[in-house]
Amino acid sequence: MHHALIRLRTQSRTVAAILIVITLQLLTVDVGAAGFQEPDGESYQTDDGTVPLVWGEIGVGPEPDRVYEVRRWSEGETESSLLVYEGEDTASFVSGLNEGKHIFRIRSKDRDGVYPEWGDESLEVTVDYIDMAIVWPLMGAGAVCFIVLILTIVLGRRAVERKEIA
Amino acid sequence: MVLFPKLVVVALIFAAIILTAAGVVTLLWMVVKDIISKDLW
Amino acid sequence: MNQEETILAPGIGWTLLIAFGIMWVGLGLYWGRKSKSLDGFMLAGRNVGIAFGSATAMATWVTSNTIMVVPQFGLKMGVWGLLAFTTASFGLFLFAPMAARIRNLMPRGFTSGDFIRLRYGKVAWSVFLGISLFYSMAWLVSMAMAGGIVLEALAGINYKYGMSMILLVCVLYTLVGGLYAVIGTDFIQSVIILIGIIAVAVAALSRMDLGDAYETSVQTQPALFNALLPVALLSLFNNMFFGFGEVFHNNVWWSRAFAIRKKVVSKAFSLAGLLWLPIPLAVGFSALFSNSLGINITDIDMTGPLIAGELLGSTGAVVLFVVIFCSLGSSIDSLLAATSDLLAEDVYKKMINPSVSDEQLRKISTLIIVGLGLVTWLICLPRVGNLMSVLFFAGPFVGSAVWPVVTGLYWRRSNEVGAVLSMVCGSAIGLYAYFEYGWYTASLIATIVSMVITFGTIALSKTRFDWSVLNEEKL
Numbered sequence: 001m002h003h004a005l006i007r008l009r010t011q012s013r014t015v016a017a018i019l020i021v022i023t024l025q026l027l028t029v030d031v032g033a034a035g036f037q038e039p040d041g042e043s044y045q046t047d048d049g050t051v052p053l054v055w056g057e058i059g060v061g062p063e064p065d066r067v068y069e070v071r072r073w074s075e076g077e078t079e080s081s082l083l084v085y086e087g088e089d090t091a092s093f094v095s096g097l098n099e100g101k102h103i104f105r106i107r108s109k110d111r112d113g114v115y116p117e118w119g120d121e122s123l124e125v126t127v128d129y130i131d132m133a134i135v136w137p138l139m140g141a142g143a144v145c146f147i148v149l150i151l152t153i154v155l156g157r158r159a160v161e162r163k164e165i166a
Numbered sequence: 167m168v169l170f171p172k173l174v175v176v177a178l179i180f181a182a183i184i185l186t187a188a189g190v191v192t193l194l195w196m197v198v199k200d201i202i203s204k205d206l207w
Numbered sequence: 208m209n210q211e212e213t214i215l216a217p218g219i220g221w222t223l224l225i226a227f228g229i230m231w232v233g234l235g236l237y238w239g240r241k242s243k244s245l246d247g248f249m250l251a252g253r254n255v256g257i258a259f260g261s262a263t264a265m266a267t268w269v270t271s272n273t274i275m276v277v278p279q280f281g282l283k284m285g286v287w288g289l290l291a292f293t294t295a296s297f298g299l300f301l302f303a304p305m306a307a308r309i310r311n312l313m314p315r316g317f318t319s320g321d322f323i324r325l326r327y328g329k330v331a332w333s334v335f336l337g338i339s340l341f342y343s344m345a346w347l348v349s350m351a352m353a354g355g356i357v358l359e360a361l362a363g364i365n366y367k368y369g370m371s372m373i374l375l376v377c378v379l380y381t382l383v384g385g386l387y388a389v390i391g392t393d394f395i396q397s398v399i400i401l402i403g404i405i406a407v408a409v410a411a412l413s414r415m416d417l418g419d420a421y422e423t424s425v426q427t428q429p430a431l432f433n434a435l436l437p438v439a440l441l442s443l444f445n446n447m448f449f450g451f452g453e454v455f456h457n458n459v460w461w462s463r464a465f466a467i468r469k470k471v472v473s474k475a476f477s478l479a480g481l482l483w484l485p486i487p488l489a490v491g492f493s494a495l496f497s498n499s500l501g502i503n504i505t506d507i508d509m510t511g512p513l514i515a516g517e518l519l520g521s522t523g524a525v526v527l528f529v530v531i532f533c534s535l536g537s538s539i540d541s542l543l544a545a546t547s548d549l550l551a552e553d554v555y556k557k558m559i560n561p562s563v564s565d566e567q568l569r570k571i572s573t574l575i576i577v578g579l580g581l582v583t584w585l586i587c588l589p590r591v592g593n594l595m596s597v598l599f600f601a602g603p604f605v606g607s608a609v610w611p612v613v614t615g616l617y618w619r620r621s622n623e624v625g626a627v628l629s630m631v632c633g634s635a636i637g638l639y640a641y642f643e644y645g646w647y648t649a650s651l652i653a654t655i656v657s658m659v660i661t662f663g664t665i666a667l668s669k670t671r672f673d674w675s676v677l678n679e680e681k682l
Contacts, residue, residue: 047438047645048283048284048438049430049436049438050282050283050507052507082426082427085503087503089503089505090505091505091506092503092504092505093282093504093505093506093507093510095282095283095428095430095431096285096424096427096428096429096430096431096432097428097430098167098429098430098433127430129436129437129438130437130438130441131437132435132437134644135437135440135441138441138444138648138651138652139440139441139443139444141651141655142443142444142445142447142448142651142655143444145444145448145654145655145658146444146447148658149301149451149609149613149658150301152613152614152617152618153301153304153305153613153617154304155617156308156613156616156617156618157304157308157617159617160308160311160617167429167433167435168433168434168435169425169429169432169433169434170286170432170433170434172418172421172422175286175417175421175432175495176417176418176421178286178488179417179488179489179492181485181488182408182485182486182487182488182489182492183405183408183409183412183485183489185481185484185485186401186404186405186408186485186486186489187401187405189265189401189481189482189485190398190401190402190405192478192482193258193261193262193394193397193398193401193482194398196257196258196261197258197259197262197394199258200256200257200258200259205256205257205468206256206258206259207241207251207252207254207255207256207259207387
């Protein structure tokens with residue numbers, strides 16, 4: 001009897017352990033499965049404010065009928081996040097980001113399912129535009145070159161006309 | 167950050183489309199004129 | 208909407224391709240009756256009117272890049288990106304007075320190479336031909352390749368077949384019709400292109416309220432509307448000088464300067480610039496509002512087709528297909544004709560066989576067109592990807608040619624040493640900038656360097672050029 005009780009207890013413990021493991025696995029599959037495949041790594045640097053995102057279910061092949069939600073949290077902008085994309089596509093070209101740090105997160109669900117909580121995994125995109133201290137001098141030189149070019153053509157043409165009349 | 171004002175963006179877009187349309191009309195009108203005066207080539 | 212699907216059924220794509228192909232070749236045969244003489248074949252009799260003249264300059268300048276890359280510029284660099292692209296039309300505006308000057312100085316000239324050879328001498332001529340042929344081949348190959356890629360993406364036509372078909376059609380009608388066929392088809396193509404662009408733009412406007420769309424996009428993609436976006440500001444002058452370099456040096460434009468009637472040549476180029484000016488904005492503005500339109504751009508290279516397909520469904524895809532085919536045709540035919548002129552006149556006649564008769568040269572010209580088509584086809588066959596980067600790579604080279612051409616046309620003191628140095632040093636330093644700072648600085652820096660050198664050598668120069676040397680017939 002005692003033995004039977006002990007066995008039952010150990011059996012139920014094993015069952016509980018297995019159940020916990022299974023639920024944990026299920027949870028991890030659901031919580032951490034969707035991830036960014038491109039760009040590689042956890043951070044990305046850009047000088048033109050764009051980032052080509054590609055995502056999918058990590059570790060498994062392409063899953064049909066999966067709906068993805070991609071959001072962005074941006075430094076210095078609104079407290080809440082902005083929706084980048086929601087739907088069944090597995091890529092999006094993001095552009096028009098302001099200078100600074102942007103955190104992208106992704107989660108997925110079945111078409112009729114419910115989104116899990118946001119996981120810890122994220123992609124940090126740093127936008128660092130070219131310094132205006134380089135831009136202005138180049139722009140200035142360009143403007144001078146442009147004006148001189150126009151003057152060369154306009155004055156040259158006028159000189160030719162004057163000579164023709166003479 | 168200095169943004170392009172809404173009015174400027176909208177005006178630019180409409181101006182571009184109207185100018186493109188005016189371009190087609192001009193081309194067709196000119197070709198008719200050139201055909202009539204036998205100035206095509 | 209994912210990457211694998213095509214917007215148009217392959218059957219429809221093939222039908223359009225063959226129908227338009229037959230039409231262009233038929234028209235080439237019809238107009239080709241006029242092009243028996245060398246002047247007729249190479250320069251359409253030097254008497255093209257204002258309608259055909261401005262249409263051909265405009266249509267040649269609308270390339271597959273204009274349709275495909277402009278939306279990308281909008282999506283990446285916003286309002287300034289689109290405005291930067293419109294500066295390409297400035298090249299046509301500024302070339303207008305130059306074209307009149309060219310006609311006055313060289314009443315019987317054939318190519319831009321002729322000008323550099325007579326104006327500066329053989330060393331400058333060799334450097335110039337190197338730059339010009341490299342640029343022309345890069346342009347030709349990048350367009351044929353882009354054409355094949357677009358046709359495959361739009362209608363699932365196999366890349367090799369689509370690319371071959373485009374080249375075959377263009378080679379055939381340029382071959383049978385010469386510049387007459389090129390200019391005549393350019394007119395029809397420009398009308399189709401403009402109407403197609405308006406159709407897609409109106410469809411986009413009917414799908415959104417511009418004011419609301421602006422509010423949404425400013426929230427989600429603020430940098431696109433940033434009036435001080437650094438990359439876009441730099442690309443403004445870079446694009447402008449790239450455009451100047453392309454138009455001022457390339458024989459595509461010089462052959463038109465020689466072909467259009469002297470009285471209207473200046474007006475034709477100005478009008479072409481005006482026709483071209485609004486196109487980037489009209490083509491690309493929807494890319495600013497892709498978020499508001501609810502269009503997810505999965506692949507930056509397909510921005511234009513994705514938006515047009517989403518806005519107009521399969522009708523939009525048909526319109527876009529036709530517009531792209533027309534813009535490819537109108538540029539590839541011009542490049543084939545103008546580059547074969549350059550090779551026939553500058554390389555064959557001036558370097559290999561000076562005693563060649565006009566009749567023989569016309570035959571040689573046709574052989575060169577076939578050869579050029581074949582070489583382009585062979586380079587394009589292994590699909591090495593989008594060759595756009597190669598074209599941008601040519602930016603510093605053509606940018607460095609701006610000043611030798613302009614000062615050579617107007618200033619007696621402009622000289623060979625200056626021309627050679629400015630082209631070589633401008634290209635070299637421009638290339639350095641390309642790798643060191645990015646493509647959006649390369650042409651800008653090349654043109655500035657070339658200006659400084661040209662002006663320096665002019666200041667020190669004792670040359671006083673005799674303009675009558677340019678009129679070869681008199682000699």
